[in-house]
Amino acid sequence: MDITSDIHSRHISRQFNQELEELKTHLMAMGGLVEKQIQEAVAALLEGDSDLARRVVENDRAVNDMQIKIDEECTQVLARRQPAASDLRLVLAVIRAASDLERIGDEASKIARNAADLIAADNGTRGFVEVRMISEHVRRMVRDALTSFARFDTELALKLVHEDEEVDEEYRSAMRSLMTFMMEDARSISPILSLMWILRALERIGDHANNLAEYVVYLVKGLDIRHTDPEDLDEQAITRKG
Template sequence: MDTKTDLLSHHISQQFNTELEELRNNLLSMGGQVEKQVSDAIDALINADSEGAISVCEKDTDINAMELTIDDECSRILARRQPAASDLRLVLACTKASTDLERIGDEAAKIARFAISLSEQGEAPKGYIEVRHIGNHVRQMVQDALNAFARFDADLALAVAKEDKSVDREYKSATRELVTYMMEDPRSITRVLNIMWVLRSLERIGDHARNIAEYVIYLVKGKDVRHIGIKRIQAEVFDK
């Protein structure tokens, strides 16, 4: 029996199986919407697309509503089914992951608001190359974390968790370069500070993607790996 079948199709009650599958599908649907929000916000910034940025901001309320729906589903399953073992882990992982997805949506909305402000200023400031590079990196992390959740793939989740360190390094390097640029050209300070806030939002999106990956590891392996380093996760959970 494969992992997915084991986690979702082992109940005498077909209704319970259906509820768990629907919960997971709703989380993945929310994830797809959030992933698109991130992509659209970055594109709006790079292309000075105010209308696209406004659309990202407006859709943030839809993301919030999806989180509430998932929380309600989780509460009903906990109350009616009193799940144990892998079922309980799935419900807990979904409610935690939905919170991180909602926060990714919030960061996408922040980026969109900066996109509107920067497009009004006209001149494209330094830092767009870094935004595109780090943006593509964290967008891939979100996508891979969601794919890991969809397939209950702990190895892919571990790979996502590893990528967070790389994003952190890229963020710090870009920040140093932009600080140096502002010192050399004080007239650029306001515009470049906005870009630095965008980069900060992207770095946080990477953090949330790692969180989701850690929930997948918890779901599949039964081990809470929050707040421990990659080396310990590999040694204690994956025997690597």
């Protein structure tokens, strides 16, 4: 059943409605914090701000705490309410989404730690153009994934599934450029390796944003598309299904 035809306001228990809404609200708050972590980790690198990089690493604990809180709330809903159909899918999707957001937070922390190393070494700005480009792309993906979750928007979610392929290609192109830099100048190996780790973390953030989008399709349509090739997805059929 399409979740849009199973409105939570029909529940007899108004408290149950509130609990489900709170799950979404807390997930969106966690997403907002994770978005900020990505933005500040990249800004720390591009602006040479080691203090900002340190704060990003320290704030990763807050992301972890939010995931634990959301997991506890979901467990309580499952135990007390024993939800079925679209309500069960919502709780499961929130659990999965919180896990991916926590991992995005981990990747932001990795970016910040490598940024701090690069700032300390003062090795110039080679590779920063690639970092800026890919970071803007994956930040937009994370924001759109959260929007699609909040709005139960499968069309936007499916667009993100295809966008992940674009990020993968941008990542491969950037890595080829950095490999060329290393071959031209052996002294650049250490900083280039740090940049490669940053780019890898950004690519992984794109993967997690893709996962969030897949959960939206599962939540709204009851379809698991996690192991489906994007080229095989019939977007019109999925958005009509319900």
